[in-house]
Amino acid sequence: MYNQINNFKRSATQFTFGSVTLAVVTLASLYLQTHFAATAFGYLLVILLFSLIGSFIASSALSVLAIAALAYYFAPPAFSLRIDDPQVLLVVVAFFTVSIVGTHLIGKIRQEREAARETAAELRRSTADLKDREKRWRAIFEHNPAMYVMIDETGTILNVNTFGATHLGYARSELIGQSVLRLFPEEDREFARTCIRTCLEDIGQSQTWDAQKVRKDGAVLWVRENAKAMLWADDKPVVLIACEDITEKRRTELALQRSEAHLAQAQELSHTGSFGWNVATGEVFWSKELFRIFQLDPKTIPSPQLVVERTHPEDRASVQQTIDRVMQDAQEFEHEYRLLLPDGSVKHIRAQARATTTASGEIEFVGAATDITVTKQVEQQLRRSEAYLAEAQHLSHTGSWSWDVHGVDFVYRSAEVNRLFGFDPQESLSIETIRSRIHPDDLPRLQEVQRLARDGKQNRFEYDFRILLPDGSMRHIHSVAHVVVGSDGNIGELIGTHMDVTEQYAARERLESTLAALRESEQRFRDYAETASDWLWETGPDHKVTHLSEHTSAAGILATGLLGLPRWDIACDLEDEPEKWQQHRARLEAHLPFRDLVYRAVNRMGSPIYVRTSGKPFFDVSGTFLGYRGVSTDITAVIRADQAEQELRKAQAELAHVTRVTTLGELTTSIAHEINQPLAAIISNADACLSWMGRKTPDLSAARSSVEWIIEDAIRASEVIRRVRALAKKGEIEMLPLDINDVVKDVIALVNRELVSHQVTLKTELTAALPAVLGDRIQLQQVIINLVMNGIEAMDAVTDRTRELVIQSSRDDMEHVQLAVTDSGVGIAENDADRVLDPFFTTKSSGLGMGLSICRSIVEAHGGRLSIVHKQGPGASFRFDLPLHKEVVS
CATH class of the missing domain: 3.30.565.10 (Histidine kinase-like ATPase, C-terminal domain)
Structure with missing residues (x-):
């Protein structure tokens, strides 16, 4: 409607101004009395000129108006619309035809020009819009948080967005023109070639795969690639690849898989299967280990009824009661039962579960079932072992016990201990009752054992004592015990055994009297055999020499007159090594054996010799100390050889040190050069630091760098000096x-x-x-x-x-x-x-x-x-x- 009104206004304006112009031309022609043809030409120019405004109708109306003016004013007869002259009529027809055709042609030209102008404007707008869209899409391509890569059919990278290149640690220029295979690990490149070939074989079809990408720094990323091949402007195929970083997702999946594998392995090792049971829906989930425990195919659909069917007939009622109870009460449960498996074997199961509420408000049980067959078997074996132990203790007259060192009472006593002491197993014992059964002479020893155990001064005890029974008889007991440390680190109990050795003790008393003399003789020769000799010796209770091998004097090994002297009067190094002799005498006073004591003495010629001696105490049948027996060896040659070797090594070390110092003297120029280099660098960097600090605005960053370089060069010089000092140092290997x-x-x-x-x-x-x-x-x-x-x-x-x-x-x-x-x-x-x-x-x-x-x-x-x-x-x-x-x- 708006265009119609606008065209009407333009046609009216064209006709109005055209009519005025024709009137002016008519007045001018009348005034100038121009020829008919000249006036017609003038009218034609006016009509064609105003036809440029654009309305064909207005131009046609002006043509009719011009013909009327020509016929009325200029064609004879004048002032009449009739035309008598055929030539004039011909001119009028030609005028009308030319005006109409010209007007039409000008209109067409004008329309085409306007259309061309509008097309050019539209093209300019389209071009600007296209550039704007390209700019926006390029920005989206460059900075989209996803990696985009365009490659040709050979795998060469044609384009890559900035985000993708940056995410891989590269600049775009480093990747464009390179093979896309360099972004894949060596072992995955054949897979990448296969994926690219698949895209090229099915142009236009999207392909998706997961792959690893290698960053510039060597780190590996997991990506999910969506790729599509398409034909480029020159009909050459290209592949556009969009990559999504799924590294964290992949790690999570791997961690989840590892966790599931660990859980499955842990269940297999502990023989524990897990299950879930939704009471409302009846849905049951079993782990792989639970199927194995029940010896069922993992494809089997589990259910509570299946558990009842696998249960041992004697336990099915209790299992069914448990299932019924938890379905009503929705309370956690724990119970044990047996499975009767198809192969006839029996398994003991401990099942426990906890009730939880799902998001939808439904009750769900989550629990575990453990195969405790081995535990049950161990318990049975333990009970059997306890019975065997009790019988063995009775046969061997040996009882086991545990004593509370703080509460001073039995924590545990076996049946055999009660028999040995004559106690009633049900009797509550007091400390006085226990002490009343022990021989008074032996009670202090037992109290000393308890004290040492309580104070932690000794861990193991072995002692004998006597028990006085109510009937007046006496038993001899041999006891072995050790302390037990609690979880708090404190000693709580003393655990041990009491063995009835009454018969052995009586037999030993009968034998000891007849074997005393034989034992003394046998012990002497056994001592000689154990010590193996160069020469043998013997001392009395006062540690003075009472016996020496006869060959020592004949061979001149030792000086004469040694009998009746203690060893420390024979030795010549008493003042040189007083601590050694103090320890030796303390060991003798304690009646302890000694081995490989080395001391210096003199032979019959007055020359120093070195002696190595070993000995052990001996006692009579009543335990009285009688002295020491032992063996001695002349090791003078060995000692002197060791001394010579030490002197040789010392000389070699001195010579090696001198050689090193000499070598350092030869390397003085090299060492000075190695030290002067960092020193020169230190001076240069110090000058630079002063220069940076002396500026109008101190450059602290540059000064700090100079100081850091000074420190590095100082360390380098110090390292050279350390090496030189180490070489020059004279010390132990x-x-x-x-x-x-x-x-x-x-x-x-x-x-x-x-x-x-x-x-x-x-x-x-x-x-x-x-x-x-x-x-x-x-x-x-x-x-x-x-x-x-x-x-x-x-x-x-x-x-x-x-x-x-x-x-x-x-x-x-x-x-x-x-x-x-x-x-x-x-x-x-x-x-x-x-x-x-x-x-x-x-x-x-x-x-x-x-x-x-x-x-x-x-x-x-x-x-x-x-x-x-x-x-x-x-x-x-x-x-x-x-x-x-x-x-x-x-």
Whole structure:
């Protein structure tokens, strides 16, 4: 309606202004008396001009008005609408035709132009809208919290959104143009190729799969990929993949699966099955272990009735009553019953459950059923064992008991204990009643046992006492007991046995009188045999020598006149080692045996000798101490050999220390260089720190960085000084588990400058993860430094080839760690190869010939071996083998 009104207004305006213009042209033509054709042409221009406004009807009306004006004013006869002249009529017809056709054509052109303008405007709006939509969709694509990847048919990444690239740890530019397979673990790449081929074979069909993706930092993500292949503008297929991160979900699923597996394993190990029972719906759930306990197929639908059917006939009534009761009361329950299985076997079951309320208000039981067959069998065996034990105690006259050391009363006493003491099993005993049955002479001993047990001063007791029975008879009892510590850490009970040894005691008294003399003689020869002798001796109760082997005096082993003297008067080291003799005399006074006492004495010639002696006390039949018997050995040669060996080791250690100090002197330039480097860096960083702090606005961050560098360089210099001090230190050997590669690295740090100054190229071939060896770090450093310095010196004269030093570490098949130092120097003459490790042998004009000898001593002291390895080509190779630390081997 609005367009119609608008067109009408435009047509009216066109006709009005056109009519006015025609009137003006008519007046002008009348005034100028123009020719008919010229006026017609003027009218035609006006009509065509106003036809541009747009209304064909108005243009047609103007054409009719113009024809009327031509016919009335300019066509003869004038002022009449009649046209008599055929030529004029022809002009009028032609005028009308041209005006109508021209107006129509102009209208068409105008409409097409307006349509084209509207189309162009619409196109511009569409283009702007398309760009806006593309911008919005690109923003959505780039920042959507999901990973989008576009690949071609070869698997090359054409595009990836920013979120996806960032989530994988990459920039977009790092992924575009790369193979998508690099984002998958090596073992999953074939699976990825198969998935891409499936998409390309079924273009337009969505595909979904779960896969692992590898981030740039090596972390693994689980993703769910939705992919679809489509044809691109050039009809080439591409695959668009949307990835959802399901790592946490996957971990949760794996944790749940692991938890379920652990629960199933725990149920299997504990023979416990779980169940759930919804009373309202009758729905029952059984775990896998419960089906196994009931020997039912897991596909079987469980039910309470099924439990009743599997129950032993004697227990079915009680099981049915329990089921009926819990269905009415909805209370938790626990009961035991037996199963009668198809194979005829019987199982004992303990079932317990707890009632819970579901979200819908229904009662549901959750519980467990445990196979307690083994427990029941153990209980039966225990009852049987108790019966057997009671019978065995009666036959062996041995009773067991437990005594409360604080309450001073029996906690438990077996039937045999009651028989031994003459107690009534139902009788309530008082402490006075118990003490009345014990012989008065033995009561203090029993009270002492109780006191020691209560105070925790002794854990095990073995003692004898006598029982006085009401009929006047007496029993001899042998008792063995030990203390029991409660869960609170305090001693609560004394548990033991009483054995009736009355008959044995009587038999022993009868035998002792007849065997006394024989026992004394037998004991003497047994003591001699037990101590095995170089010479035998015997002392009396006063510890003075009463007997010596006859051969000691004849051979001159000991000085004469020793009989009647105590050992401490014979020894010559009483003042040198007073503590040893105090302990020895205390042991003798306690009548305890002793072994391997070493002391110094003199022989018949007055020369010092060393004696090792052992002895044990002996007693008569009544237990009276009679003295000691024993054996002694002359160990003078062994002691002197040990002293000589210690002196030799001390000399070797001194020589090794001197060698290390000498080597440090040779390495002074290298050490100074290693220390000057961090010191120079410290000075430079300190100046930089002052510069940062001296600015108008101090740069604290840069200053802090400089201070941190100063600390690092100071630590580095300190580490060099530590290594030098360790090498120069003179101390005891410290055998510790070591990584031989770490020892090599310490050495390289000390000799690096020497390598540079002698133009030697160092090559290391250190086997990683070598097992530990047991050794002294400083001594092993000395060995490696000596071998390295020898190699450097051996290459001083080499000018026709590269001076190369190789350090190799490895492990052989004999459980040894090997370290080899190989140079490309002048080598070792074949005649010298067998002597180069000997002391004082050297091929150097200024050498002492002790370096390699000391190295060999150090390696052999570590249980290893230093040797020369024959090699092809110039140079020499030294290798030492060290055994693995025993903890590594075991």
